[in-house]
C-alpha cells in the first residue's frame with residue numbers, strides 16, 4: 001500500500017506556510033519534525049481541560065492528568081515493545097536520557113574499565129561518556145567510521161574485551177543517515193558482558209522499535225523528532241538494570257522516605273523522574289506516537305526510500321556535489337558539500353528560495369573531521385515530503401551553485 005502523502009500533508013498546518021512568497025519545502029526533519037494537528041490539539045486540550053500536577057492531587061483534574069500521562073507511558077511502552085511499563089522513564093529528550101545513564105555509569109566505573117562509543121556519534125552520545133570516563137578514570141575507545149559512512153565492524157569486534165563495561169552507539173547517524181546493525185553490535189557487546197545504550201534519536205522516527213529484539217539495556221529517544229513536542233522524550237531501560245542504577249536528579253517524586261539526614265528511593269520509573277514532569281508534552285508525545293504508529297509502516301519505509309533514492313540519483317548527477325555518507329542502509333538523509341561555497345552559504349541561499357535544510361557540523365564535530373569537511377548541508381526527509389520537493393531542492397541548488405561559483 002502506498003502512503004497518501006497529500007492527506008498526511010493536510011494534517012500539518014505549518015506546511016501551508018510560505019517563505020518570501022515561495023511554498024515552504026521543509027527538509028530539516030532530522031533536526032525536528034513538524035507536528036500534525038492532533039498533536040497540537042492534544043497539547044491544547046490538556047491545558048484547556050485538565051492541567052494539573054500528576055500523582056499527588058486529590059481532585060478530579062489531577063486524576064485525569066495522571067490517567068492521560070500514564071496512558072501516554074503505555075503508548076511508548078507498546079511502540080518500543082518494552083516488556084514493562086515501569087521501564088519507560090519520561091525525560092526532556094534523548095540528551096537527558098543519555099545523561100541519566102552516563103551520570104550513574106560514572107559512579108559504577110573504575111580506572112582500567114573501558115567504554116566504547118563511535119566516530120559517528122552525536123555530541124549527546126559522546127561528551128556524556130567522556131565525562132563518565134573522566135570522573136571515574138575509565139578509558140574511552142572509539143569505533144572508527146569507514147569511507148562509506150558505516151562503522152568498521154571488525155575494528156569494533158577488536159575493541160571489545162573483558163574490560164569493556166559499557167558500549168553506546170547511535171541507531172541511526174543524524175549526520176549521514178547510516179542505519180547501524182544495532183542488534184549484531186549489541187550481541188557482540190553482550191558476549192563480553194557490557195551494558196549497551198542505543199541512541200535512538202533518529203531511529204525511532206523511522207519505524208517501530210523493538211527493544212527486546214535489539215537486546216540492549218537502554219534506548220533513548222526524543223518526542224520532537226517523531227512528530228511530537230519539544231522538551232519531552234523517553235528513556236527505556238531493563239528493569240533489572242535500572243533498579244540498581246545510581247539515581248541522577250534528586251528531589252520530589254523520586255523518593256520513598258525522607259528524614260533530615262537521609263532518603264530512600266521510589267520504585268521505577270519514578271526514581272528517575274524527580275520533580276514535576278512535563279505532563280502536557282508527554283501526553284502530546286503519546287498522541288504523536290499513536291498517530292505515527294497508525295500509518296502503514298511498510299508504506300512509510302517505502303516512501304522515505306523513494307525520496308532518498310530520487311535525491312541520491314539527482315545528487316550523483318549534480319556537478320560539483322559530493323555526498324557524505326553512502327552506507328548501504330540509510331534513512332532519508334542526504335548530507336553533501338559543493339565544490340563552491342561553505343555549507344552555511346548553501347543553507348542561506350536555499351532558505352531564500354523557501355527550502356529549509358540544516359547546515360553545519362550536526363553536533364558531530366569528530367565525524368566532520370573524519371571526512372575532512374567543515375560541515376555539510378543536510379536534507380532530511382519525512383513522511384510528508386514529496387518527490388516534487390526533492391526536485392525543488394535540486395532546482396534551487398542549481399541556482400545556489402551558480403551564485404557561489
Ligand code: PMP
Pocket residue numbers: 030031092093094095096122124125170172173174199201202222363
Ligand atoms: N542523538 C542524535 C543521533 C540526534 O540526532 C540528536 C538530536 N539532533 C540527539 C542525540 C539529541 O537529541 P535531543 O536534542 O532531542 O536531546
